[in-house]
Amino acid sequence: MTLKLDKVNRGPHLSTLVASSISREIAQGRLKPGDQLPTEQALATTFGVSRNVVREAIARLRSEGRIWSQQGRGAFVADATNATVLTIDYETLQRADSFRNLFELRGMLEVQIAALAATRRSDADIAAMEQALDGMRTAPYGSVAWLKNDLGFHRAVAEATQNPYMGQFLVFVSERVRESILAAGNQQKSDDMARTTLGEHERILAAIKAGDAKGASAAMTRHLAGAASRVGLPGGEASAKPASPARHSRLRKAVRGQAAG
Amino acid sequence: MTLKLDKVNRGPHLSTLVASSISREIAQGRLKPGDQLPTEQALATTFGVSRNVVREAIARLRSEGRIWSQQGRGAFVADATNATVLTIDYETLQRADSFRNLFELRGMLEVQIAALAATRRSDADIAAMEQALDGMRTAPYGSVAWLKNDLGFHRAVAEATQNPYMGQFLVFVSERVRESILAAGNQQKSDDMARTTLGEHERILAAIKAGDAKGASAAMTRHLAGAASRVGLPGGEASAKPASPARHSRLRKAVRGQAAG
DNA sequence: TCTTGTCGTGTTATCATACAACCCTGATTT
DNA sequence: AAATCAGGGTTGTATGATAACACGACAAGA
Numbered sequence A, B: 001m002t003l004k005l006d007k008v009n010r011g012p013h014l015s016t017l018v019a020s021s022i023s024r025e026i027a028q029g030r031l032k033p034g035d036q037l038p039t040e041q042a043l044a045t046t047f048g049v050s051r052n053v054v055r056e057a058i059a060r061l062r063s064e065g066r067i068w069s070q071q072g073r074g075a076f077v078a079d080a081t082n083a084t085v086l087t088i089d090y091e092t093l094q095r096a097d098s099f100r101n102l103f104e105l106r107g108m109l110e111v112q113i114a115a116l117a118a119t120r121r122s123d124a125d126i127a128a129m130e131q132a133l134d135g136m137r138t139a140p141y142g143s144v145a146w147l148k149n150d151l152g153f154h155r156a157v158a159e160a161t162q163n164p165y166m167g168q169f170l171v172f173v174s175e176r177v178r179e180s181i182l183a184a185g186n187q188q189k190s191d192d193m194a195r196t197t198l199g200e201h202e203r204i205l206a207a208i209k210a211g212d213a214k215g216a217s218a219a220m221t222r223h224l225a226g227a228a229s230r231v232g233l234p235g236g237e238a239s240a241k242p243a244s245p246a247r248h249s250r251l252r253k254a255v256r257g258q259a260a261g
Numbered sequence C: 001t002c003t004t005g006t007c008g009t010g011t012t013a014t015c016a017t018a019c020a021a022c023c024c025t026g027a028t029t030t
Numbered sequence D: 001a002a003a004t005c006a007g008g009g010t011t012g013t014a015t016g017a018t019a020a021c022a023c024g025a026c027a028a029g030a
Helices: A014-027 A040-047 A051-063 A090-094 A096-120 A123-138 A144-159 A164-184 A191-209 A213-230 A250-260 B014-027 B040-047 B051-063 B090-094 B096-120 B123-138 B144-159 B164-184 B191-209 B213-230 B253-260
Strands: A067-070 A074-077 A085-087 B067-070 B074-077 B085-087
Touching (some): A014 A040, A085 B164, A096 A144, A096 A164, A096 A191, A096 A213, A096 B096, A096 B164, A123 A144, A123 A191, A144 A164, A144 A191, A164 B085, B014 B040, B096 B144, B123 B144, B144 B191, B191 B213
Antiparallel strands (some): A085 B085, B067 B074
């Protein structure tokens, strides 16, 4: 068996550490928009790394839109709204309330998307959904293939809106939700869950096939409620009530250990 | 008269060009997930740059989750779902249908957010919305200050959901919509528009203040329909109520045509 | 005084080279 | 046959040097 070390072994790179450090300075307000960063040489000496490493870190921050630099002048902190990418960093994903909030956002998207898909779906979209459903039927619940087809179904629904951004956003949020589930580590499997989940998906597909927008969003709502309960979210206070959300840094080590084992 | 030079100072950085080039190879499927990239030395010679530049490009792609690398082995293309950032590049923003699609996505978010905000808003949230509205009243329509307060209002609504991701996503999408409008370049101003827009915002605020979720989303729907028409987008179909089942489509080349003029 | 041209300094952008850490393979040894 | 180890190849990091650019100081000319 190939052990799947996820992306948990992230960033032994020095440039990653430097970038995170600068990024934190910005996030916590010690570096305000418009401020000039120290020179690369200064940063290199203060961090105790080579200037090359600093440059890689700066290249990264620049690509994220957090800073901008000009030859001969220096590097400056950019306005917050200039961020050209939307990113959710790994640390905040670990927080227990992140999971709930991401799930809520995903639900908001999915329900609307389902309704829109019901009015715009093409035959090819329907076929893609059915194919994903078939893939789920033949794969064991919770397996990699199952998850892949599950995501594929939802992506097919999103693409049926004929709006490419819907799929892009939904997949992004869904992947973060999945990572958050992995971080929490509370997934139990049962054949019962497989049947229930499949049934929920089939009802969604039927409504979309029939062009029933209201029915599709209702079915999606039920599916999300079911999914929430399956991961222990809604009434089951398992992870819904975090005691102190600020102190979860220990969790990261736990995940790493789990991945290694 | 201040001449308006846009942000046309596109990355003269070599690393940006290299990163874009590799990124395009991945996006267009010539490099599939799991494939190994050429060595840094090979890339440096083929691109005609130093290995340092290649490393900056790779650092950037790695931070975006597009590739991963391991010391001693090489760099490999990551799975598409591993992308840790959501990005909408500048080129696709120029396309005429991008505008409509982004606006639709934004509307989907806003309507739901308004409803949620109505049930969760705190007094501080209300105060933030009122402050933004005041700012809009004193600024000329379409000015920088006006736009800033407009965005501030919507952000305040999003933050009233007590879900930080709502604000993050909404601001991101709204900024892309704004850029798209700028790219199209079709904004006409009138005092009439200012009054109308303000009225729409006030109705939203009133509904949220009253805790009326249905009213808030209805008011937001009206506002979005109005905003759509003000920027020359036909039909305020951005809400959850899909009207015509059949052929949507055929977007407006008019938007782009106006941009040229 | 005001303008203009020049120069020097500081900073980023890029290049080139070298070494360390690490992976993989294959021959060698046990 | 299995373990060990040497070698080459690749990424990670360090270091120094050069080019391109910005900015202020300063002197020359009007």
